[in-house]
Amino acid sequence: MSSSQHEGQSWREDIAPYERPHTNYSVWQIINTLGPFFLLWYLAYWSLSISYWLTLAAAVVAGGFLVRIFIIFHDCCHKSFFKNRMANEMVGTITGILTCCPYYQWRHTHTVHHVTSGNLSKRGTGDIWTLTVAEYLSASWLKRLVYRLYRNPLFMFGLGPIYIFLIDYRFNRKRAGMKERINTYITNISIAGLAGLLCWTIGWQQFLLVQGPIFLVSGIAGIWLFYVQHQFEEAYYETDENWDYVKAALQGSSFYKLPRVLHWITGNIGFHHIHHLSPRVPNYYLERAHHSNHRLQDVQTITLRTSLRSLRFRIWDEDSKKYVGFRDIKGLSAKAKKYSAEAH
Secondary structure, eight states: OOHHHHHHHHHHHHHGGGOSOOHHHHHHHHHHHHHHHHHHHHHHHHGGGTOHHHHHHHHHHHHHHHHHHHHHHHHHHTTOSOSSHHHHHHHHHHHHHHHTOOHHHHHHHHHHHHHHTTBGGGOSSSSOOOEEHHHHHHSOHHHHHHHHHHHSHHIIIIIHHIIIIIIGGGSOOTTOOHHHHHHHHHHHHHHHHHHHHHHHHHOHHHHHHHHHHHHHHHHHHHHHHHHHTTOSTTOOOBOTTTOOHHHHHHHSSOEEOOOHHHHHHTTTTTBHHHHHHOTTSOGGGHHHHHHTOGGGGSSOEEOHHHHGGGGGOOEEETTTTEEEOGGGGGGGHHHHHHHHHHHO
16 A cells, blocks of 8 residues: 555544534534524515515525535535435435425535545546636637636525526436436425415515525525535546546635634535545544544635635636636736647
């Protein structure tokens, strides 16, 4: 075993005690998450007759709790929320309906993300579309345009949640098994039925006025969290022959240091390096695992302020092993000539 493999194995042993879910903690998290969410949803509806500003205030907080519901769904997909497989599937399917995510479909793509994160040779499933400098410079003008639009914050965080959660997840992926397909159908029917019931009960306008901002707040926050935890300047990308799981987890996933209340509402997903090192650690143990060994704290740390810099990192430069922005492309004209010459 190489020294890096030994070190990686040592880190895994450090967090092994935190890989066993605690049923009481999980049940309590369901109660302190779904309870406030439904209460805030009703408060947002009730306040429509008083002031829509009050409705929006309640909706923003409810959106935060919907993110927390998604983390429960996320842990169920990793089979880390309960010890029992059936319990994970049941709770995962229910929370998937609330968050518009089919359980089996999302579990598959997210599992692929974990075993390919940072692997330049295996991009494209469950991750953010990333081109290298060489790929971007050799791409057609149309592909460059589409990539620029995709990477534009207005598209990614504005239209992105609508497309991903309301459209993309409604369709089964190619080669999906029967069980996965049925689960997607059940999720779609349940979402439509729940929305239809609420529209019939309180009116479609009132439903949209309440659910609309809740959905947008949670969707934008969810995509932002996923984006920022892998899109930082000195992230980790290697070709398949050089790719290493432990390095991808600890160098390619950030520690998003947030205020304690935001760590709570986001289910500690900011400790993303721990989660990628071992997806079997329940969200309520991630912080403890992080503090269990100083080596697990020696990772890329970003804050609310510094995380905003990630918006300008769009393309991966294999030479410098850093993310660069579109403006930096002008400084890479020599590379452009090189790849153009090679193409001809």
